[in-house]
Amino acid sequence: MLAEAQLLIDEHMAEFEAAGSLRPVFxxxxxxxxxxxxxxxxxxxxxxxxxxxDRLQELIYRNGVSLVRAKFHTVSSAQMDFLVSFIGYGxxxxxxxxxxxxxxxxxxxxxxxxxxxxxxxxMGILTDAG
Numbered sequence: 386m387l388a389e390a391q392l393l394i395d396e397h398m399a400e401f402e403a404a405g406s407l408r409p410v411f412x413x414x415x416x417x418x419x420x421x422x423x424x425x426x427x428x429x430x431x432x433x434x435x436x437x438x439d440r441l442q443e444l445i446y447r448n449g450v451s452l453v454r455a456k457f458h459t460v461s462s463a464q465m466d467f468l469v470s471f472i473g474y475g476x477x478x479x480x481x482x483x484x485x486x487x488x489x490x491x492x493x494x495x496x497x498x499x500x501x502x503x504x505x506x507x508m509g510i511l512t513d514a515g
Contacts, residue, residue, distance in 0.1 A: 386421065386428075387444050390414055394448050402455050407500045410452070411476075415492060418480060429481055438477055445473035457511050468510050472503050 393413045400409030418425050428437040449469040453460055460468070476499060483495055490498075 386424065387440060390417060390441075390444060391448075393417055394444075398448075398452075401452055405456055407452075407503045408496055410448075411496050411499055412492075415480070415496060419488070419492070422484065425480075426484055429484070438474075441477055442470070442473045445476065446470065449473060453507065457507065460511055464510055468507060471506055471510075475502060475506070 394410055397410045397413055401407070403409075428435055432438045446469050449472060450465060453465060453468060479495065479499055479502075483490060
């Protein structure tokens, strides 16, 4: 499943770079997760034995670094580590919460909120002088 998610990211990376938004990448990933919701819920529920969340975070980190660098060229390694870690676990938390709430929030609203949160986090850490 993570390999398929990586293929989706690869397919939509150019759209991200053109738009400067998480939406072109997050939408197809979210659609894939929804399509395979029972499997993802089981993986989230059995995380202690599968380390799924950590493996998903690694996927987000690997891809997130290049995405952040494409948008913010001057980010330091330390800033990058904190930012991408925060974003990755935040996106995982959003998806888990969305599932827990039986996906009552429309998908487009979730995508829009995720995009705002990611941009807000990036701007917050990258404009912080301390």
